Amino acid sequence: MSIVVRTTESSERAPNAGQVALIASRENHPVAHALEPEPIEIDPRPCVCGYTIDQHLRVDTPEGPEFYCQDIGADELADNLVRDWELADARDRWRHTGEAPPTASVRNSDITARSESRPRPYEPATSTIDAFWLLVAFAEPKRLKPWLADRPKDAAFLLRLLEAD
Numbered sequence: 001m002s003i004v005v006r007t008t009e010s011s012e013r014a015p016n017a018g019q020v021a022l023i024a025s026r027e028n029h030p031v032a033h034a035l036e037p038e039p040i041e042i043d044p045r046p047c048v049c050g051y052t053i054d055q056h057l058r059v060d061t062p063e064g065p066e067f068y069c070q071d072i073g074a075d076e077l078a079d080n081l082v083r084d085w086e087l088a089d090a091r092d093r094w095r096h097t098g099e100a101p102p103t104a105s106v107r108n109s110d111i112t113a114r115s116e117s118r119p120r121p122y123e124p125a126t127s128t129i130d131a132f133w134l135l136v137a138f139a140e141p142k143r144l145k146p147w148l149a150d151r152p153k154d155a156a157f158l159l160r161l162l163e164a165d
Helices: 030-035 074-088 126-138 141-149 152-164
Strands: 005-007 020-022 057-061 064-068
Touching: 126 141, 126 152, 141 152
Parallel strands: none
Antiparallel strands: 005 020, 057 064
């Protein structure tokens, strides 16, 4: 196998004067294509700009290829942002994926995480319940009545426990 090498000469002394350039491209070189994966195979995630790596400007450097975001306008960035939001929402995903649109009840549904159930009733801390049962076990009403009077918020719940026992 032979690789053709060409040197570039310059009449001016520039940083790239005499630089060696390979005339073997990745597409027509049988071994290079098999050994080096495509950039999109290495990192398929989209960039912040919304494009994948194969849609970026590629600059080949001695250390390897570098990829730069192309200059895109604010309108296109906004469109990319809206597209990402719609793809993340099951109600709007169909606009970009080709799926059938969801029913009107799904499209117009509330996506907030609010619970429609009633709030749980108040329950004292486990340590308060344990202390209550300890006082009940002492069987001293003189100590239990003032203790419950100090905890009016817990008293109703604790007395229901005592009645259920």
